[in-house]
Amino acid sequence: xxxxxxxxxxxxGNRVLEDVNFDVKAGQVHALIGENGAGKxxxxxxxxGNLQRDTGKVVFDGDTVSFDNPLEAMSAGISVxxxxxxxxxxxxxxxxxxxxxxxxxxxxFNDWNAMYARCQAVFDRMQVDINPRALAGSLSIGMQQLVxxxxxxxxxxxxxxxxxxTSSLSEKEIDExxxxxxxxxxxxxxxVFISHKLNELFEISDHVTVLRDGxxxxxxxxxxxxxxxxxxxxxxxxxxKLYPERSASVGDVVFSCRDLALFGAVKDVNFDxxxxxxLGMAGLIGAGxxxxxxxxxxxxxxxxxxxxxNGKPIELNSPHEALGHGIVYLSEDRKGSGxxxxxDMVLNVSSCVLDREARFGMENRKAMxxxxxxxxxxxxxxxxxxxxxxxxxxxxxxxxxxLAKSLNADPKVxxxxxxxxxxxxxxxxxxxxxxxxxxNAGCSIILISSELPEVLGxxxxxxxxxxxxVVADLDNKAGVLTQEDVMNAAVELEGLAV
Amino acid sequence: xxxxxxxxxxxxxxxxxxxxVLSSRQFWLLTINAVVVIGLGxxxxxxxxxxxxxxxxxxxxxxxxxxxxxxxxxxxxxxxDLSVGAVMALSSVVMALLLRAGMPVxxxxxxxxxxxxxxxxxxxxxxxxxxxxxxxxxxAMMTAARGVATVLTTGQYISFPTxxxxxxxxxxxxxxxxxGDASYGVPVLLIITLTATLVFGILLSNWVPLRRxxxxxxxxxxAKLSGIQVERLTIAAYMIxxxxxxxxxxxxxxxxKIGYANYGIxxxxxxxxxxxIGGASFFGGSxxxxxxxxxxxxxxxxxxxxxxxxxxxxxxxxxxxxVLIVAVGIDALRTIRQRx
Numbered sequence: 001x002x003x004x005x006x007x008x009x010x011x012x013g014n015r016v017l018e019d020v021n022f023d024v025k026a027g028q029v030h031a032l033i034g035e036n037g038a039g040k041x042x043x044x045x046x047x048x049g050n051l052q053r054d055t056g057k058v059v060f061d062g063d064t065v066s067f068d069n070p071l072e073a074m075s076a077g078i079s080v081x082x083x084x085x086x087x088x089x090x091x092x093x094x095x096x097x098x099x100x101x102x103x104x105x106x107x108x109f110n111d112w113n114a115m116y117a118r119c120q121a122v123f124d125r126m127q128v129d130i131n132p133r134a135l136a137g138s139l140s141i142g143m144q145q146l147v148x149x150x151x152x153x154x155x156x157x158x159x160x161x162x163x164x165x166t167s168s169l170s171e172k173e174i175d176e177x178x179x180x181x182x183x184x185x186x187x188x189x190x191x192v193f194i195s196h197k198l199n200e201l202f203e204i205s206d207h208v209t210v211l212r213d214g215x216x217x218x219x220x221x222x223x224x225x226x227x228x229x230x231x232x233x234x235x236x237x238x239x240x241k242l243y244p245e246r247s248a249s250v251g252d253v254v255f256s257c258r259d260l261a262l263f264g265a266v267k268d269v270n271f272d273x274x275x276x277x278x279l280g281m282a283g284l285i286g287a288g289x290x291x292x293x294x295x296x297x298x299x300x301x302x303x304x305x306x307x308x309x310n311g312k313p314i315e316l317n318s319p320h321e322a323l324g325h326g327i328v329y330l331s332e333d334r335k336g337s338g339x340x341x342x343x344d345m346v347l348n349v350s351s352c353v354l355d356r357e358a359r360f361g362m363e364n365r366k367a368m369x370x371x372x373x374x375x376x377x378x379x380x381x382x383x384x385x386x387x388x389x390x391x392x393x394x395x396x397x398x399x400x401x402x403l404a405k406s407l408n409a410d411p412k413v414x415x416x417x418x419x420x421x422x423x424x425x426x427x428x429x430x431x432x433x434x435x436x437x438x439x440n441a442g443c444s445i446i447l448i449s450s451e452l453p454e455v456l457g458x459x460x461x462x463x464x465x466x467x468x469x470v471v472a473d474l475d476n477k478a479g480v481l482t483q484e485d486v487m488n489a490a491v492e493l494e495g496l497a498v
Numbered sequence: 499x500x501x502x503x504x505x506x507x508x509x510x511x512x513x514x515x516x517x518x519v520l521s522s523r524q525f526w527l528l529t530i531n532a533v534v535v536i537g538l539g540x541x542x543x544x545x546x547x548x549x550x551x552x553x554x555x556x557x558x559x560x561x562x563x564x565x566x567x568x569x570x571x572x573x574x575x576x577x578x579d580l581s582v583g584a585v586m587a588l589s590s591v592v593m594a595l596l597l598r599a600g601m602p603v604x605x606x607x608x609x610x611x612x613x614x615x616x617x618x619x620x621x622x623x624x625x626x627x628x629x630x631x632x633x634x635x636x637x638a639m640m641t642a643a644r645g646v647a648t649v650l651t652t653g654q655y656i657s658f659p660t661x662x663x664x665x666x667x668x669x670x671x672x673x674x675x676x677x678g679d680a681s682y683g684v685p686v687l688l689i690i691t692l693t694a695t696l697v698f699g700i701l702l703s704n705w706v707p708l709r710r711x712x713x714x715x716x717x718x719x720x721a722k723l724s725g726i727q728v729e730r731l732t733i734a735a736y737m738i739x740x741x742x743x744x745x746x747x748x749x750x751x752x753x754x755k756i757g758y759a760n761y762g763i764x765x766x767x768x769x770x771x772x773x774x775i776g777g778a779s780f781f782g783g784s785x786x787x788x789x790x791x792x793x794x795x796x797x798x799x800x801x802x803x804x805x806x807x808x809x810x811x812x813x814x815x816x817x818x819x820x821v822l823i824v825a826v827g828i829d830a831l832r833t834i835r836q837r838x
Contacts, residue, residue: 300724322724337719341714342783349722351713357707362704405724 001026001190002047002078002159007056009042014041018214027189029181031201032098034211035234035424040194043211044161048080049073061158077158081148081165089137094119096136097151122153125187126180126372142173142240144446149180159190166200167422170285170450171487174488176414178204196424198227199453210234227399234425243457244436246479248459251275254444255327255413260305261297262288273413273444278435279457280476281448282486289448290332293415297322297329309412326412330402330419332448334395336416338402345386346372347400352409373405378429403431414438415446420454432458452483464489523777527792534799542806549682551802554664559798561586563791564746567698567779568739569769570790575735576782577625578632581617581639582743583762583770588647589614589747595650596758597658603665610751611744613688617643618740621774623820647759655759669752687749694745699787711735715782745792771818772797774823796821 009017017039024030034040045051047058049067058065060076067073088098094115103118105111119132128146136147145165149458157252162181166174181191181204182217191334195201201208202222210233218233247357260269260476266288273279281289295302299321307314309325316322319329331338339348349369350356357364372386379400382393390398399419406414416435418429435458439445449455455462456476464472464486472489474481512617538546545551572579593610617639624635658666669690671726706798711722714728722728751757776793778785797818804814813833 063662297723318727319723320727329723331720331723337717340713340716340720342716347713351726353719354709361706363706363709398663408723434548450763 003059008054020216024190028206030195031205031208038211079152079157080161083164087136094132123171142169161192163194175236214300247440250277256308258306265291277460278445278464280455282455283465287465289465328406328409328411329415330406332417334402339390341391349404376450396423554804561746564742565769566772566790569740570785571739573778574711574715574785579630580636580766583765584640584643586747587761588643591647591757595658597661614740614744618737622736626729626732627695651759666755666824669749677686771822831835
C-alpha cells in the first residue's frame, strides 16, 4: 500500500532521518517504535504531507506521490490520529467529524440528516456505541479517541497513522480501541501504530519497525520477535534485564496509614510500609490511588486518617509537614503540578529545600548548583547544563529532574506517581535503577503506575485499589506475581456495578 | 529573564558573560534609560543636567517607586493589587487624623501601618482562602478604602498643626553632600526610598522566604507539593505590598504636611506599568526590584523630558502607553520563541 524508500530529512543541518525504508501493507497493523527523538514523528509528518522530505521516494497505492500539505495526503487516503486530540468539546460528535467538510444540500445548507446517518453508519461499521448528536466534550477520553478514528474512516482513508493513541486511555478503553483497530484492519485498511508500550504493540501489530537515531534498524514480523530483541534494537544495546534486581533486605515497618478517607474518592485505606520496600499500587484509572496519596499528605483535604512514622504517631496536615517528616510526593503531572517550567534545573531541583545550608536565611547557591550537578551527572540528564530551562528539556529528562527534585529532599518515604509516563525506554530503565538504588539505601517507596508490568517488575509488594479502597495486598518478593493476579482483584465485580 | 533565572550566574567551568549578570531585560532597560538621559542632556544641557532637576525627578518618582515595589511583590505570586493608591490615601488620612487628635507620632504612624496591613491581609485572605480573583478583591478594596478615607475626611485636607514640627519636616529635610566645591542636598524622602528599595531588592533575590514567592507564582500547585506554604506566603505578599504602601503614605503625609483622601488616584496603573516594563508578568513567577526601579525611572524621565522640552503633556500619557505595549510585546515574542 505504501512504500517509502531512502527517505532523508535534515533540520538546520541535523540529520533526523537517514535512508529510511518503510513499507506498509494493506490489511495489516504496522507498529512503529523508537525512543524519543528517534525520528518517528518526523517520518509520520513526511508521509502525511506535514513536512517535505529532502530526498527519497514514496509510492502510495501504486503512484509515486509527493504531498505538499496534509490536505493532499488526506484526499489521497492518508490520515493521522494525533496524540493530542483535536476535538472541539462544545460541538456535537457529528459536527466534529464533518468539521470543514460538511455535507451540504443543494441550497448550500448543512444537511444534518445526511451527516448523522453517515456518522451512524461509520460507528456501526466500527461497532462502537456513540451518539452522533452527543456533545463531544461529554464523552470520555477513550470515546473521543474513537471519534478521531471515525474522522479518518469517514474520509475513506486507506492508511491511518495513530500517534500514541493509548497514552491517556484506561485498560478498558484500550481494549475497545484495539477492537476497532482490528475491525478496520480486517476491512482492508493499513494502520501504522506508534507507541511506547511494548506490550501493546505485541498485542495489536502484525509487523514492527524500530527506528533509532533516524535510521530503520529493523523490521520484524511481530509474531517472531521477542521483547528483548525489540528493546535491544531500540536502545542499540541489550538491556540485560528490563527491571533491576530486587533487594534482599526489606526491614521493619517504617510508616503506617490507618483509616485514610477522602470524601467521594477514597475510603478505609490501611497499609504498612517497610524499610527499603517498594510498595506498588495498582488499579484502574480512577480507582483512587493518586487521590489517596494526595489525601495522605493533605494536599487534598482528607476526611480521616492516622499515621505512624517509626512507631510514633505523626500529624500530616500539609505537604509542608509531610516534607518535614521526610514524606515526599512526586506528582503524576510533571508539567501541571510537578515542575517550574520557566525556571532552570538548579531552581527546580532545589525547590523543596531552598533553605538548605542557608546563611542568615539567604540562599546558598553554590550548594544548590553542586547538588544539581550531582544529579545531572548521576542520572545522565541532558543537556549537561544546569542553567537550561525545564521547558527546553525532553520529557524523559524533565521526569528525571522531577525525580532529582524529590530525592534532593532526602525522603524517608517517597511516593512516586507515574514516574515513567511518556518517557522513552532508556530513561525509563535509568529511573527504575535509581528507584531501586534508593530502596536499597533504606528509603521506602510507594509506586503508583498504570503500567502493570512496571508495578510487577519493580514492587516487593502490590496493593490493588478498586473504587477508592484497597482490595488486595499481594506479596511479590519473589517477583512471580502475574498481571492476571492483579487484574482479577482490580476488576472483580466491576461488571456488576456498571 | 526574571531575577529568579538570573541567579544562576554560571554553570560549571563557564565564565560569566556580562549580559547574564544583569538579566538581558535589565540590560536593555538600563541602556534605554541611558539613551534618554544622554538625549535630554544634549537637548537641554543646562536644565536637565542639574542636581536640582535630578533631585526633583527622583523625589517625585519615590512614591511611584514604592507603590511599584508593592505591585511587583504581588505580581510575582501571580496576584494583582489595584488598591495600592487608595490604601496609601487611607493610611495617610488615618495618620493625619490621629496626629490632629493630639496623639504622639509613634502611635499615629503605627495606626497608619496597622490600617494598611489590615487592608493587605484582607486582600490576601479573600484571594487565598475564599478564592476570589485578585482583580475583583483589590478592586473592591480600592473603592472601599478610598470611600472610607473620603468619609473620614469629608473630602477635606487634614492638617495637623499641633503635631511635632519634626514630623512634618523630616521627609523634605536634606542632608548636604559636599563633593569638592559643589554641594548636593539629598532629601530624607529619597534616602528612605532608595534604602528600602535596595534592602528589599537584595532580600527578594536572596532571602529564602521571599524566593519562595517566585515558585508560588510560577506554579502554585507544584509549589504546594514541594512543601512551600502557598496560602500563608501569598497572604504575606499582600501584607508586604501594604507595608510599602504605608512607607509611601508616611513620606507623602510628612512631605505635604497633610493627609488627603485623593492621594494616589490612578497610581495603581502607573505601578502596574512600571513593574511590567521592569520584567514582572501577570502570569507570575517573574519580576525584580532593580527592573521595577528602571521601569519607574524610565517613566519619570519621559515625564521630565516632556516638561523640559515643553511638550504637550497629553502626549506624555500616550508615550507611556507606547513604551508599555512595546515592553509587553517584546516579552510575548520572546515567550513564543522560547516555547517554539
